[in-house]
Amino acid sequence: MLPNRLLANRAYSTAINRFRVVEVGARDGLQAEKKFVPTEIKVELIDRLSECGFQTVETTSFVSPKWVPQLADHNEIVKKHRRFEGVSYPVLVPNAAGLKNALATGVVEEIAVFGAASDAFSLKNVNSNVEDSLKKLMEVTKIALENNIRVRGYVSVVVGCPYQGAVQPEMVARVAEKLLESGCYEVSLGDTIGVGTVKTVSKMLDTVLKSVPAEKLAVHFHDTYGQALANVLISIEKGIRSADSSIAGLGGCPYAKGATGNLATEDLLYFLKGNGFETGVNLDKVVETAKWFNEAAGYDKWSRVGAAMMAKKSKSCC
Numbered sequence: 001m002l003p004n005r006l007l008a009n010r011a012y013s014t015a016i017n018r019f020r021v022v023e024v025g026a027r028d029g030l031q032a033e034k035k036f037v038p039t040e041i042k043v044e045l046i047d048r049l050s051e052c053g054f055q056t057v058e059t060t061s062f063v064s065p066k067w068v069p070q071l072a073d074h075n076e077i078v079k080k081h082r083r084f085e086g087v088s089y090p091v092l093v094p095n096a097a098g099l100k101n102a103l104a105t106g107v108v109e110e111i112a113v114f115g116a117a118s119d120a121f122s123l124k125n126v127n128s129n130v131e132d133s134l135k136k137l138m139e140v141t142k143i144a145l146e147n148n149i150r151v152r153g154y155v156s157v158v159v160g161c162p163y164q165g166a167v168q169p170e171m172v173a174r175v176a177e178k179l180l181e182s183g184c185y186e187v188s189l190g191d192t193i194g195v196g197t198v199k200t201v202s203k204m205l206d207t208v209l210k211s212v213p214a215e216k217l218a219v220h221f222h223d224t225y226g227q228a229l230a231n232v233l234i235s236i237e238k239g240i241r242s243a244d245s246s247i248a249g250l251g252g253c254p255y256a257k258g259a260t261g262n263l264a265t266e267d268l269l270y271f272l273k274g275n276g277f278e279t280g281v282n283l284d285k286v287v288e289t290a291k292w293f294n295e296a297a298g299y300d301k302w303s304r305v306g307a308a309m310m311a312k313k314s315k316s317c318c
């Protein structure tokens with residue numbers, strides 16, 4: 001039996017039962033993985049993900065190879081992967097130099113920019129406090145829009161920061177508002193280190209939703225402490241219908257050795273389907289793609305749902 005709170009929201013949930021899943025494995029996932037994945041395998045991963053039915057597949061990051069060697073091949077990636085009709089392929093752009101390089105490829109149509117909700121995190125990551133980094137990324141967004149590039153915004157560390165601890169929800173709201181004002185079509189709220197629980201995520205969302213409509217928001221949870229799906233549920237309850245996830249849970253958390261990375265796409269899809277949401281994404285194909293990727297890249301990464309479905313297939317399960 002669902003809690004009363006959730007039952008009360010049922011009519012709303014089923015009336016708007018489309019849900020958009022943004023696949024970020026090739027970027028957010030791989031950038032945290034140490035074992036290098038050859039360019040041609042990344043390209044095939046992006047193509048296979050496109051065939052699964054995602055509307056958005058984030059492909060790479062135009063970050064300096066010094067910071068993220070795994071994604072040093074961003075130029076080749078954007079030029080080599082196929083472009084399916086109706087699918088957008090954002091690339092992460094950390095600063096003006098990254099945007100310049102992305103524009104120079106001539107094929108990038110969408111970028112993602114990010115701002116943090118904590119000064120400590122922002123200083124450590126981009127060497128500016130939140131206010132200064134906002135100014136810089138508003139400039140990046142402006143240039144992108146002038147070049148007819150769509151811009152998606154991210155807010156990092158929305159509930160907890162590895163350097164300062166708790167994050168003020170008001171700060172998250174301010175960064176989200178600024179990103180939307182500057183022209184982002186959507187802002188994804190990221191629990192970068194996966195420390196959020198229903199209680200803290202709920203409080204953060206309630207504050208943000210005072211000034212930003214749910215239709216303009218996505219959520220981005222890491223599953224470090226196994227709270228990601230509970231946090232998606234509470235986000236759905238508050239009217240949000242878009243979430244980021246990573247195939248096979250690719251990625252990791254640099255602050256927690258051995259911890260899982262992003263919420264796994266397979267787990268999110270199983271959850272959404274089981275709760276009556278349409279995503280347009282074929283879960284079987286995603287599991288097949290994860291299997292292919294593990295074999296091709298020499299990885300052994302499995303989502304809980306992927307592992308269960310594979311076990312059922314091979315009838316090795318009791």
Ligand SMILES: [Zn+2]
Nearest residue numbers: 028190192220
């Ligand atoms: Zn992330």
